[in-house]
Amino acid sequence: MDCRVRLAQVDPTLGDVNANLKSHLEVIERARADGIELLVFPELSLTGYFLKDQTFEVALDLDAPPLNALCEQSRDISIVAGFVERGPDNRMYNSLALFEDGEIRHIHRKVHLVTYGMFEESRDLAAGEEFVVAESKYGRIGLLTCEDAWHVDGAYLYFLDGVDALIICSAGPGRGVTAGNGELASNRTWRTLQDALSLFFRTWVLYCNRVGWEDGVLFAGHSRIVDPDGCPLNEELGLDTGLLDGELSRARLERARVATPLRRDERPWILARALARRVGLTESEA
């Protein structure tokens, strides 16, 4: 993967798809002018996050005009953006789409909906069932939507499938103001997780979080890019809207994997056998 990437740390308006599409188009225009090849928006970037009863109202069929508009834009720049997808049977999904060469190249439906504490996604949304690599012309991408990154299965499956980058799109609220950290506890936790994913799976990790407020909840930004050795590529963003650019080089990825060939030495059948035993399958069925 050799790619000029940009993370767009935006502040969507809750439940106003047209307003959000307009701001997406402005960001896309600027990215195109700046020579960006892959532009990433956060989770639910077209809709905002705490949708509750708006979930159904803002849901889009895959041929809906706002998604067509992004397809059109993607003829010369690849785009990842988030929206509520209206699937078959009127199920709604928290989806990410990769728009490339004028079409929707890939859809990732959030697998691990978050329904505890302040979150209630499972009430309004159906869960995705699989982690499938997004095959971009720039490389193989593993898309994770926020909570998907907190369960090891998605990143691990992408690792087995040899992705070049994990892209985590997020609407992560900021929490934890205890003395002594100098920052929100949630930002520190996310950073630890991103670094760990990079170290476990020797891959680029791109974290694109949103900012702004919804009824007193701060979305805590701090979008960042981690290289395949677990080190930040450059300075992460803060709590304001902003853009973070990075050059993802194939050479850097290869060097990291030669130096630490974790994927080569992984033996997934050990896990497969153990899982098969746990769910009561015979080895041949597994």
Place this chain on the structure above:
Amino acid sequence: MTHLDIDPALVTDILIRFLRAEAGKFGFSKAVLGLSGGIDSAVSCALSARAFGPENVLAVMMPYRTSSADSLSDAEAVINMTGVRGMRFDISSMVDGYLDPAQVEDRLRRGNVMARSRMIVLYDQSAAERALVIGTSNKTELLLGYSTQWGDSASALNPLGDLYKHQVYQLAEHLDLPASVREKAPSADLFAGQSDEQELGFSYEEADQILVRLVDRRWREEELVAAGFSSELTTRIVQRIVMNQYKRLPPIVAKLSERTVGWDFRYLRSWRH
């Protein structure tokens, strides 16, 4: 103390962002708040001044004829320090206009009428100013229900609602508020010599130590007692939290239809904003 201590610079930054963003979303860039001379309203005032600029903040002092003179001078010190616009409105005639003919003697009722009269003034001034009323109720007060419903608890935006009293003091120090405000005993000042801690029967520091464990860390009562906290005080605090849940929620609506405000008509205030 480690359970309660906050990073006051971080909290200040976040609360300034909160005030600007949540007001700005609805087209507001000005604030009105009641300034009592106490610590909570002083902190709200200082945060509002930083968020909106002091010229866009109206701090209203609303003494009743029995209010302490110190309260006024402390409020004035906060106005001078923050540079906000000050306004003094004596609520005595407004309050007595009701209390006298209605022959209200009970202290609690009289105090509630004063608190609600102040709310009337603030909301009217906010309409005149095209401003939002900024709240001054902290987390300790919200949990204990130590406030007048539709009175001092009323506001459009409350920057202090997730800060315990202990943390409000830390913020006041960081914001460099006048020592007289930070050091005096907390009082609702609804009658002469009133003291919050005397009325509650425990100190804010004791309450905060218990509340942070019960609420934030989800300890059970038995765990608090095992850790050396008074069983009697813990039980009283739990009872207060439960008993005052009504103050923290909108009125109960009788559900009749398929979709009812408060139950299954679910939208944030930020709806399309």
